[in-house]
Amino acid sequence: MVGRCERRSGPVAVRAAGPVEGEDHGDDEERAWIARCRAGDRAAFRPLVTRYARMVHGVIGRLAPQADVDDLAQQTFLAAFEHLDQYREAARFSTWLCQIAVNKVRDEHRAARRRPELSGDDDYDVRYEQGPEDQAVGREQGQRLTAALAQLGAGDRELLVLKYVMEEGFETVAEILGTSVGAAKVRALRARERLRQILNGGGTHGGRD
Incomplete structure (x- = not known):
């Protein structure tokens, strides 16, 4: 619908x-x-x-x-x-x-x-039943990923959502965020590492707002 x-x-x-x-x-x-x-x-x-x-x-x-x-x-x-x-x-x-x-x-x-x-009222619950992360790793893992994304700084979260959740190419991501393709790729590598550490229990990592 x-x-x-x-x-x-x-x-x-x-x-x-x-x-x-x-x-x-x-x-x-x-x-x-x-x-x-x-x-x-x-x-x-x-x-x-x-x-x-x-x-x-x-x-x-x-x-x-x-x-x-x-x-x-x-x-x-x-x-x-x-x-x-x-x-x-x-x-x-x-x-x-x-x-x-x-x-x-x-x-x-x-x-x-x-x-x-x-x-203190932030709730990053994602309610789409057919989101890409749900299809890839299941609803429980998708909700865990969403919670981890919420712990990143706004800049890292924007980049990862656009690239790996919305599945945009780096050219489009760079255009949306107003940066170069090269800078977007470097930031994506760093943001993915921060996200990996959070998912593995490494705590909250602030990024660029």
Whole structure:
């Protein structure tokens, strides 16, 4: 079942999303939706949300507390709609959305640091039944991995989620995080080692925010 959307004050409201199977995310239909949105057709943004809601929820759900996921996903799509003129079709629309989602999570982390009374409420529970980590090592191991990721610094967590959970290439990861491919590869090696130590009982390792 794909994501369900409904009208609010913005162009769409995002709800729980299911997988989207067998779709070409760079096809002429997608470009047509974007062109219609830019021409003022607000309804044309709805199928873009339906197509990418699960992806956006997946990225945010592995980087932010579960209680914040729906709100941050809504903010991501609203920002994408409001700044669609800034999207350049040389890049994949999904990559551009991931950049916005990661930035929204970063904004929320910065805001949370200014709300120390809420800092103990983080819950990084991932609730997608068919996430890549669940398929690879089973639900119990997937939940353990999610808990370990939550112990990393935000920069390391972003990189590992994009590369090894969302299975993006290093070129895309570097583009989303605003770094070079070489730097992303080096950071990935170090972050994987930190994660391995956490999974093996080596404790918490802070990374770059």
